[in-house]
Structure formats: structure tokens, C-alpha cells
Amino acid sequence: MVISGEYFGWNYGWATAGTIGFLIATLLVTILYIAFIFSYTELTTAIPDAGGPFAYASRAFGPTGGFIAGFATLVDFLMAPPAIAAALGAYAHFLHPELPVLGVAVGAYFVFIGINILGVKESANFSVIITILSVVELLVFMALVAPSYKTENVLAHNEGFGVGGIFAAIPFAIWFYLAIEGVAMVAEEVKDPHETIPRGYLLSIGTLVVLAIGTMLLCAGVGDWRQLSQIDYPLPETLAMALGRQNSWAKVFAGLGLFGLIASFHANTLGYSRQLFALARAGYLPSFMADVNKRFRTPHWSLIIGGLIGLAALYSGTTGEIITLSALGAVLMYIVSMVSLFALRRREPRLERPFQTPWYPVVPFVALALSLVCLVAIMWYFPGLTAIFAGLMAGCWLLFRFLILPTIRQ
Template sequence: MPTTDSHHPIAENHQPTLKKVINTTQLWAIAVGLVISGEYFGWNYGWASSGTIGFLIATLLVTVMYITFIFSYTELTTSIPHAGGAFDYANRAFGHVGGFIAGFATLVDFLLAPPAIAYALGSYVHFLHPLIPVIPTAVAMYVIFIGINIFGIKESARFSLFVTILSVAELLIYIAVIVPYFKTENFVANNPPISTNSIFAGIPFAIWFFVAIEGVAMVAEEVKEPRTTIPKAYISSIITLVVLALGVMVLSGGVGDWRTLSTIDYPLPETLSMALGKNNSLSKIFASLGLFGLIASFHCNTISYSRQLFALARAGYLPAFLASVNKKYQTPHWALIVGGLVGTLAILTGTTDKIIIMSVLGAVVMYGTSMVSLLVLRKKEPLLDRPYLAPFYPYFPIIALLLSFVCMCAIVYYNVGLSLLFFGSMLVCLVGFLLIFGVKAPQKI
């Protein structure tokens, strides 16, 4: 059985490579930064369909999925530390068709998360300064952060650490401020009857609390000592996010009438307004500081989508120019720019809730393919060097696989049109892929 990655494209000397500069603290910051905007907005749309109690149950279900997934996914990330992430794992387990499906799902996940975050950034700025329009602000975010990322991953990682620490600190302060105003009767009031339907309808927005943490795999090639750095960063980040997500969601629901928060992109400043009064300066200050959380996620997701485009192009699945690396900064500049154009188009054509649903649908498909890849590779390549082993194997990956399938079914059931768009696009692209490459794996373009 093969024990090395000699057959993988990145092992070939002529292939473009990325710099190894990221340490454990910086990787934790990237992992938390990828996700932390989910604590600031997006999840609250789940209240509209599920109520606070049904959504809490959905969130606990999704939390179990993510805990089992991350502890399992870490084995793949440390064993195969390539920028392609799930694409590389499925390609190794199932061949190029499996790699294509995983790569497509991951691209949808990471290309559509940033426009949703950018739109929320625009909404937060508009909340602060009503004369500033939402969409131009959202597009401007792409221009700014593509520029930052082109200047190098080391600088980007330092920036991620700075804004992520500020974001975590701000959420902890937010929790401390609203605790005295929490009332259980507010949290349980006006809830629809608890049912399977009410719980499952909220699943896409519960996933938004954690979606994109898997993006750490996209920077695995740029991590120093990945055997120890990746497990430490992944495990510490999921603990951080679970505490913040449950704290923010539960406490926010008990401050006032949660229904007024279920359709807006700035639920946290609005919650503070309920607690402290509409004219309280802390609400405006918090909205200003709240931009840090959105910036952290937007910045880190920009890193991730560019590395996924880079990896797919380097493997021959996308045009070769997307695998170009800037000679001076050693960053995938064309992948950054093209992904930004796709995100801008999504901002102009979609709405936040629909973009979120498409992104999380791509995510759960990717989670499922990754867990199956883990199970297959354990049998197919028993001698593969595995610096980290998934605990409670095979139960953790099987639980993550089953829950990701349940989540996918729930998303499809409640969002038939968007699901048809997702799977229809995947099928069309797969047919085109097979017509071009046939049954053979693609050669480097």
C-alpha cells in the first residue's frame, strides 16, 4: 500500500508551492476567524422558521455533528496536508470523479460564504451610517481584502490573529452585558409547537454557526509542523466556537421579543438596543466593533477559497492560470481575483439567507464525502502515515456522516429550488468534466 504522497501533484518539483509560515496560534485564529461571523449574523434566520426552542435543538444536533466531524477530519488534514482539502482526500479515496464532487461542493461552500459575510458587513455599516449603501460596501470588501491577501500569507495570518482576538473578546463582553437582561419567559414565548419540521427547518442556519471551520485544511500546506499544529488548532477552535455560539444564541433570545431579530443582518446590536435602550451609545459602539468579527471571517474565507481554486487548478481540474503564484509574495493572486468576481456576482444576484443556504449545502455534501473518504482510506491505505487518529473510530466519523446526511436531507426538503440549482449545476459540470477528460484523471493543463 502507498505510504507517501509521491503520486500527488504537489510532490512534483515543477508544481507551484506555498510558503510554510503559520504557527498554532495563528492557525487557531484562522479557524475561529473563518467561522466567527456566524455568531454575529445569519443564525438568527433560524428563529423565523423554528422558534427559539426548535432552533436550540437544531443547534445542539449540529454541534454534535461538528464535534465528531472535526475530530475525524483532523486525521485527514494531518495525514494529507494539501491545499485541496476534501478534494484531495476524495481524489485519493475514490479517484478523479470523487475528487470532482468533493471539490465542487467545497468550492460552493467557500465561494458563497464570503458574499454572505460581505453583505452583512455592508448591512452593519449601513446600520451605523444610513447614507452608506449596502452593496457597494460589500463589493469594496472584496477589493480591500484581496489586496491584503496578495501581499503574503504570513501577513494575512498576523492580521487574522489580531481581528480574531478582538472578535472573541467582543463576544465575551457582549455576553457579559446581556446576561442581567436575560429572561427565560422571553426565550420560550411565542414559539411554534416543537416538531421534526420546526427543528429541521432551522438546520441550515444552525450550520452557519460553524460552517467553514473545515477551511483550515486549505492552508495545511502553509502550516509549520502540521503533525502537531493542526490538531491543537482544530480542537481548541471548535471548543471556542461551541461556547460562543451557544452563549450568544441562548442569551440573545431571552432579552426581548426574539421575533424582531429573526429577519435582520445585525441581531447583536439590536439585542443591545433592546437591553439598554435605542439611544444607548454602547449599541452603536458594539456595531462598530462588530465589524471585526465579520472582517475576520471574510478575510479568512478569502484565504480558503483562493487555496481551493489554486489546488483544483494545480491538479488540472480548473484552468492552469488559477494555479499561478505571485513571484514576490508566493500567493495565488489569480485565484484570489477570480473568486472575488464570483462572490461579487453572488452579492448582486442573491440575498443573504439564500446565499447561506447554498453555502451550507455545499458544506454538508463535502462533510459527507470527507467522512466516507476517511473510512475508505483506513482500509485502502492502512500504512499511510497518520500523525493524528480520529478518536472513537469508527463511531465518530460514522456519526458525523449520518448527521451530515440528515442535515443535507433537511436542507433539500425545505429548499427544493436552491437544491435543484446546486445538484443540477454539479451534474452539468460533472458531465462536462467527463466529456473533456473521460474516465482518465485530468492531466495538468
């Protein structure tokens, strides 16, 4: 779900904060995610429901809490795939200039919605194989560019970036880790969730921290990082800077780099479909979206509707804007989830919790405080996108308040 965040998207943070400012933003966000995952795992194992944050907030605060969490999670997971699809198109165009970026992106939607309809077991097996290849490729990338690394390149060209740039770069630092929370969306389809989900979460966050920091620093240290700050294929471009543009590794890596993007696109498609399915099953969305295919037992309508929304975003926004919207939904969902954790600890002390947050309440409080900082920063530095988010949320709330809430209360 997350591995594509190491391949592209994060580098847009350099344009607003420089390498030093973005490193600070990334370290801040890394602390947030470590604290969040240790806290969120408690919720996921105690309430292994496909709704994820929606299920936790509904249990803690009722339908209104469920609406807020559900809306935020939908924005998070519906906006991530179009950003990844755009990068898929850019990588393919880098390899074969005759391939149109948007054409490849749209084609990816058709292919991977189809794969997800075929069944979750097949989807999971595909994801495991391609994710392993993606991680191995990142390690090979680091080994290839490490001899060209120079600390002076990392420190160069940072004049003119202030403290404000650090906060403006937060959405792109979040992109390193965004969607790790999506494991909760498939909790109902996991064997022994009480044991496997904590292990999966903790191994995942550890892997991502190493890959994120390593990739970012090595890319910055190879040459003039400003050349990488506005493109969707920073890793093959870094290889070209390190080894020469005629070197075959750059082209080979761009081809292999598609693995990371495919893995995340595929897994996020799975994630958004389960969220739409859970909301429809609970009566928050039209009931037909909770239908499952009779043969493959997958929520085909949720997969298709979510894909149409993603395609609309793909045609209407830039990669950076889509990433920012996804990050905005994510941090709001993190806030609601942490507040739900505190509320459930108080209201349901006897709820079975196979995994308990260490150093409670300090760890979830750190996650909550840093999520609030990130939310305020995004709202301050991206007022236009915040207005779009708020307008969509207000419109959905009115529909929910007058059309859906009365039926739920009945």
C-alpha cells in the same frame, strides 16, 4: 474563518423554528461538528494538502471522488464570503445610514482580495489580531446583556412551530460552525502541521461551542426575539433592546462587530483561493488559476476569479439563500470526507496518521449519519436552491467528464 457565524445569519433559524426548535437544531449540528472535527483532523494531518477534501477524496476514490469533493467545497467557500459581505454592509449601514449596503459589500471584496494578494504571512497575522478582538467582543457582549436575560423570553412565542421547522433551520445552525474545515486549505502553509492543526482544530471547536450557545440564548432572552429573526445585525439590536436605543454601547458594538465579519471574510477569501489553486494545479480547472504572483507568492488569479463569482452571488441572492447554498455544499463535502476516511483506513492502513480519530469507527459514523440527515433536510425544505446546486453540479460534471477527465487519465 468561522467567527462571523456568531454575529449574524444564525438568527434566520428563529423565523423557521422558533427559539426552542432552533436550539434543538443547533444542538444536533453541534454534535455533528464535534464528531466531524475529531474525524476530519485525522485526514488533514495525514494528507496536509491545500486541496483539503479534494485531496482526500481523490486519494480514496480517484478523479470522480475528487470532483464531487472539490465542487462541494467550492460552493461552501465561494458562497460564504458574499453572505458575510452583505452583513458587513448591513452593520455599516446600521452605524451610518448613508452608507449603501451593497456598496460596502463590494468594497470589502476589493480590499480583502488585495490584502490576500500581499502574502499569506501578512494575511495570517492580520487574521489573528482581528479574531482575538472578535472573541473578546463577544464575551463583552454576553456580559452586557446577561443582566437583562429572562428565560420566559426564550420560551415565548414558540406556538405554531413544528418538528419540520427544526430541520428547515439546519442551514442556519450550520452557519455557527461553517468553514471550520477551511484550516485544511492552508495546511501546506502551516508550520509543523502534524502538531499545530490538531491543536488548532480542537481549541477552535471548543471556543465556538461556547460562543454559539451563549450568544444564541442571551439574544433570545433579552426581549422579543422575533424582532431579531430577519436582520443581519442581531447583536447590536439586542444591545439596543437591553440597554436602550440611545445607549452608546449599541453603536460602539456595531462598530466593533465589524471585526468578526472582517476576520471571517478575510479568512474565507484565503480559503476559497487555496481550493481554486489546488483544483487548478491538479488539472481540474484552467491552469492559469494555479499561477502564483512572482513577488508575493500568492494565487492572485484564484483570488480574483473567486471574488467575481462571489460578487455575482451577492447581487443575485438574499443572505438566507446564500447561507443555505453554502451549507448545502458543506454537508455534501462532510459526507464525502467521512466516506474517504473509512476508505483510506481500509485501503491504506500504513498511511502515517499523526492524529487518529478517537473511538473509531463510532465518531466518524456519527458525523456521517448526521451529515446525511442535514443534507436530506436541506434538500427537502429548500428544493429550489437544491435544484440550482444540482444543476450547477451536473453542468460542471459534463465539462469535467468530457474535457478534463481524459487529460487527467493521460
